[in-house]
Amino acid sequence: MKILVPIKQVATLDEDFEFREDGRDIDPDFLIHDLNEWDNYTLEEAMRLKEGPGGEGIEVVVATVGPESADEELRKCLAKGADRALRVWSDALEDADAIGVARVLAALARRESPDLIFAGVQATDHACGATGMALAGLLDLPHAAVVAALDYTPGSNSATVRRELEGGSYASVRIDCPAVLTLQLGINTPRYASLRGIKQAAQRPIEVLDAEALGVTADALGAAGSASRVRRMYVPEKGRAQMIEGTPAEQAARLAQIIKEFGGAA
């Protein structure tokens, strides 16, 4: 059987950063890349099944939609034990949103036909939390989001998952396979990829695919296949806090006045 683990190379920001000239993204000079935090857990969950009872035949395939720099994250996954790594890219994907990325992943999933797909709940940079569920929608597969525990016997045609709900409650759900699950942080303890392992993984091939070659047509690629477009990125204005000076009585009077003003505005 096969588990597909879509991963993402995310960006973290320097404290002082600048926007790109077009104002729609951060200047790449100020980005530090890393593997999305959730993806450590999704890969670990796949590896846990692979290394657990009955998991001998499981193939773990990691895949990402991203430029060449994302190979580094795929190598980390190979170092941790993934069997195969795939990367899909076309320049047009630069402008893809979560839906646009999901379209590419869906094309890839059709080619690979995995038994399970483990995606992260969200990515640390854009925090859309949409890619996994969009993928399930496009593939028309059963899905469960924000999975905090997974009970699955390799080869069986259903899994029991515990979904994290609001307010600290959980829902236990039985789901038919193949299925798309988005996994929550803390579902397991991710392993460490030593630099030695990562270096050795550098010798292993990463299959690079063209989105078009996967059958994603131009009208579904990148901006064309996306449901949203970034208009502007900006740092919100700092809050308008002010100290109210004076005696306690004066302060109270001023405060009451401000509340009235805001009340009136609302």
Add this chain to the structure above:
Amino acid sequence: MFATERFDPQHVTRILFEGFSSPAIALFYLVGFAAIGVFCWGTWVQIRKYRRGQPQGAALALVPRFIDMCRTVLTHRTLVRRDPAAGRAHRLIFFGFALLFLGTSTIALDYDVIARVMGRSIWTGNFYLWFSLVLDLAGVALIGGLLYMMARRGWIKPPKLDYTRPDRQPGDPDYDRSFYRREDWAFLWTLIVIGATGFVLEASRLVWLQARPEVWELRWWSPIGAGVAEAMRGAGLDADGAGALRSGLWWFHGALALTLIALIPFTKVKHIVTAPASLMLRNPLAAQRLPRQSPDSERVGYSTITDFTWKHLLNLDACTKCGRCHEACPARASGAPLSPRDVILSLREFANEALQKNALPDEAKLSVHGKDVGQVFMETLWSCRTCMACVEICPVAIEHVPIIVQMRRKLVEDGAMEPQLQKTLQTIHKTGNSFGESKRKRAGWTKPLPFQIKDARKDPVDVLWFVGDYAAFDPRNQKVSQAFATLLHDKGVDFGLLFEGESNAGNDVRRVGEEGLYELLAENNIAMLGASTFKRIVTTDPHSFNTIRNEYPEFGGKYEIEHYTSFVQRMLEEGTLKVRRPLGYRVTLHDPCHLGRYNKGYDAPRRILQALGCELVEMARNRDNSFCCGAGGGRIWMPDPVGAEKPSQIRMREAGDIEGLEVFVVCCPKDLTMFEDALKTSGFEGRFVVRELIELITEALAEPASVAGMAREPAEDALLA
């Protein structure tokens, strides 16, 4: 009475087998050869055990090492350190035993070879008489030394001889190591009985042969034997009785001595071979320059006992459980489940169990990691601060730190580590520093300075200052860095930095056991240094100092590098720096592990303090016995157990014992962080302050007028400014 002129020198000798029947002599030879046979077989088993380890790398310069070993053994230099009484007692035992062994060998050589080949014995006349005297004195030395060791074990009971283990619980099968206690006593008793029966045997021979003038009249050449003989005669023993006693005792004494020889390879007695061998293989940079890891190797670090080099396997057998490492270890002192001695003994027991059999057990049974008897816990390995206190004091050159790091490499590969450490390693991989700050912020501390610092990657400089993570990113240490930069700038030193080109030097990453990451960091720094023009490197960070100085050369980075203390000391001596305001503080100095023990930089900070007009009062543990702050070996990235007293707090108490102490001086950024924290948590805040030496230097160099208004009390404002 002591003259030999009256006797034919050929008759002035000692009877050997007189009164023995031929079968009895034959039996003795048989037993003797059997004992030697068992010894040889045991020796082979030991050699086979070592051969089951890995090759140890570079060829050894055996001749100088042999000479060095002889010097160490003969002077007992390593044995008298920090325990002079035990060292002296061991010296008595060693020389006593060695002389008696040489004497007995001489007799065997004379009787079985020389006398048969040359037709006459050389063990006669004056030679024999002096021989008797020397061996009698050797016997006294042996027994005297043994008696002290017995008193030490029985009455003095130093805590380091308590073998109970901090890494096991009462009730665990290997908790108290009582077997070793029994073996110690058996060893002492065996030797002392051999020595004592030797004297009684000598005395009974004298009484038995009292009618022979060449025996009796020369008896005082064996003063102890003669004294005992007088006592025997006084007690009414006659010649016949003495003869009977002699033949019984002869067999007992002989059998015991031969048993001891046969048991050498199997008991603690083997240290008489393994300890000198280990000393001969001593690597003076064992902890300073950790072994490289072959990048293509399938295996990582020490996973099984057969991954150990034969030299490390021999190290395990050299341990005499003296407890010097146990006593010196800061992890052990703070209640961590680690005693370097127990790691070595556990591994030794494991090696003996697994590698002494004819066939090697399955690979699964060779793993040294785990929770079983003889295996080493991962908590134990992660407790190590790699401060080198154990390696430094080990009298037989055991390499605890490299062994522990090799074992950690396996843990790192398996991800068996604290989550926080794992995160830090990932952070260092991502950003090149342990603070998780972006590269471009590395030189952020220079921004408030009123002058520009040169970028050594662009402009040639005399001095390249390698700053290190803590001095660059930690806000408290940034102040020190700014002070040092100002000092260099004011004195016109042509210096520069690598700015964001600098990465974590990797010293502690390597000691954590993440060799791949270390190589990456070292290669990055070496590439940056290679692209810069400078004459020498000066660093304010002892950790960076160690790895750049001792480990980078193996990766192609050979530089002239020094710690700032020696650099500043030279500036003071040359007059480039002038003390304008002698400080007069009562201070104590903490030797950073990586400057002191690792690189022997003990004197420069002390001379600086002297030049600054400080009154230096040493803590009990100083210089090579300095007590680690607890941050080394990556421990600064791991949480210490809650509740237990930390090494840094123990150190604060030690400093607190100094009457009227004003300043606790450090010269390492991590020390500043660790001890300023410990000062608060151990309740000494307000009593004295922790200062980086650079801060005292700056203060002493300042114009008197600018500090005239300040109180002389360092604890109040001058030092808290």
